[in-house]
Amino acid sequence: MQILRKGAFFMDEYEIEEKCQSYEVTDFQHNFEIEHPTTTLQQWGLHIHSNHYELLVFIRGNAECWIEGRRKKLEYGDVVIVNPREIHRIFILDNAEYERIVIHVSDSMLKELSTAQTNLLRVFHKNRAHILHLSEEEMAQFVSNQLQMKKMWKKKEFGADLLGSAWFQILLLQISQKMRQAEGSGAWESVAGLVGEALEYVNAHMTEDISVQDIADALNVSRYYLSHAFKKSTGYGLWNYVISKRLVYSQKLLVEGASVTEACYESGFKDYAHFIKSFTKTFGCSPKQYGKNDASIYTVKLNAADAAIDRDSRCIYIHDEAKFINKELKN
The missing domain is CATH 2.60.120.280 (Regulatory protein AraC)
Structure with missing residues (x-):
């Protein structure tokens, strides 16, 4: 025991x-x-x-x-x-x-x-x-x-x-x-309608070079309408959701042994400097430091x-x- x-x-x-x-x-x-x-x-x-x-x-x-x-x-x-x-x-x-x-x-x-x-x-x-x-x-x-x-x-x-x-x-x-x-x-019950479709699209394409406009185009709605519906349903912005999913996926890659560069581009970020800045601001340490400290527990509130x-x-x-x-x- x-x-x-x-x-x-x-x-x-x-x-x-x-x-x-x-x-x-x-x-x-x-x-x-x-x-x-x-x-x-x-x-x-x-x-x-x-x-x-x-x-x-x-x-x-x-x-x-x-x-x-x-x-x-x-x-x-x-x-x-x-x-x-x-x-x-x-x-x-x-x-x-x-x-x-x-x-x-x-x-x-x-x-x-x-x-x-x-x-x-x-x-x-x-x-x-x-x-x-x-x-x-x-x-x-x-x-x-x-x-x-x-x-x-x-x-x-x-x-x-x-x-x-x-x-x-x-x-x-x-x-x-x-x-x-x-x-x-x-x-169990899934979020129906437009917001549910947006969530599914982001989860399937988050590592690709997408924007809110791309998501709206894929769902055949206006960018404004989609953003408003997503915010109303979830309480925060659609693009924040995309970035948060990428950051959390980059965490996983780092813990699994990926280099900082690999974690950046494989998680969907296209700008290395922006990735470093976003990761550090979000998790309180650089990606390099995080990769060496996989025992830490991070809660990200969005x-x-x-x-x-x-x-x-x-x-x-x-x-x-x-x-x-x-x-x-x-x-």
Whole structure:
């Protein structure tokens, strides 16, 4: 059984926030985190986790998830699975309290927890479902397990850290088992109409020399009409979406060993200097530095206004949890 660092469970992370024109980057130094927040009247911008899976277990509220052009109204027991480098967001539909349990876990952590008999990393890599559903009984067990984990991590007695680690692994196993049952499934509502077609076109052609006008021409609409429809549906600009997809793909290439030049042109950028500038502003380090630091965790928030709302609320939550952790560590 793996022993996991205590601080990561309750958001005991260091944050480096860097704002630029269209993006905000948050760098976390842990391979996993878990939180159980309840919020109201809070909206999140579209964002990307470059190296982490996000597992969101929905408990209550009136919310809709959006992942790469697919959307679903969330119900009690839904488990939203977001793979690394997938653009996603949650839409809050009214002022009802929004409660969920959220786990972020990296490939490296899944690999560390895997065994020859139980390969968690392989299960996550093979998973094609974005939405799983826990029954009433499974949901009650999941919430109970999460509370047991938190209870163990509060204690200082002998063996409590091992039990806390075990409960966390049980949570991952419960979701992984549902993934295995759902392999090859996961079809859900796609964004229909013009915006859906635009998303599909960008995802298919993002590495090519395209412009907003090219996309509009391919869809037989005016550039203005397309831009307005896309902004209204997603909350941010179409060209920002293209650039964000290219930047995230360039990340992947760098981690896989591509040179900076290869990452630039293979991801669709035509101007090397512009690529370097955009990458550095977005991720807070140069492409060359990033390629040497693939263990870092980057969250790219694509809408500056929404990101500011998210940042304020998130920091309040982290601050509250940090007080608890610091108190526990000093005792």
